[in-house]
Amino acid sequence: MQEEKVNGLSPDRRERWGPVIKDGVIAAWPICLGYAPIGLAFGVIAQKAGLSPLEIGLMSLLVFAGSAQFIGVSMISAGAGFMPIVITTFMVNLRHLLMSSSLAVYLRGINSGCLSLFAYGVTDESFAMNLTRFRDAEWDWRRALVLNHTANGAWIASTVAGGYGGQFIPAGAFGIDYALIAMFLCLLVFQLRGMIYVIIAAIAGVLAVVSALVIPGNSYIVIASTAAATAGLFFRRAGFFKKQERESC
């Protein structure tokens, strides 16, 4: 069953877009819900930094990266120049390199135009959601693409709305600030498919905390996850946790 999905293609390639769009949009809802408070908050901050809703929307469209946009706006309002802002953005978003590499396993045989369109929407959230779905049946690159762009639409809309006056929305309403964390927690549970994954996740968590405390910025994500994945590879090569090996492939 896993074999059919290796190419990321649906079994029936002539499937119409209707159900594909429906599935992608439905799967995107926790992300959209989670983006709303962050996007509004971003819009409010950006507006206070002197950006118009048009400028905010354009940034969300061109960059589409939450933390980098927050940092970008604070650097712009602090009067930072082009190069420092661009270099910082690059560092902050380097983690997507790992995410796209991971997704690539499921997207073989798809033409570069589609891949380029897909790449635009790779975020922490869409990566985690799509990767989980690719392991399930009934998920293919078109549904993943719809999910990416739905999330992107929600992000642009909520940042622009924030720029128009998101400060009128009460902070903490419905506990919505916790939506993305709850989503990540559940997606993490889905990834714990055997003892080795539990141990790798624990190592990544500890390393992430230690490096987050020691190194400024968010490079701890890349450092901790590459180190933990490398540890996992060593464990597997050393013959630990043999039982889970079959399960994962």
Place this chain on the structure above:
Amino acid sequence: MLSAEYLAVIAGMGVVTYVPRWLPLVFLTRRRLPLWLVEWLDFIPASILSALVVPYLITTGDPRHLDILRPELFVAVPTFAFALVTKSLAGTVVVGMFLFRLAGIYL
């Protein structure tokens, strides 16, 4: 009014954000990956999710410092347990939000 300077900055930010998203997709989907890389990438999702979530739950501030007495962490324990038992994404999101709201009211 959009200044050319602002447009240049966000275009630059866009390019350096897009390239790391695009490069692996275009290059890694084209060739046979060595087994070690496939195995290594198999560990990336669990590692990244854990690296994203755990610091958020137990550190705060800038520069970051440890703080384990946060509602984010208290709420994460039952939310995680709920996810383990039900394996329901929608349910976990709703439960997490509800508990976080409760924590906001009562803590």
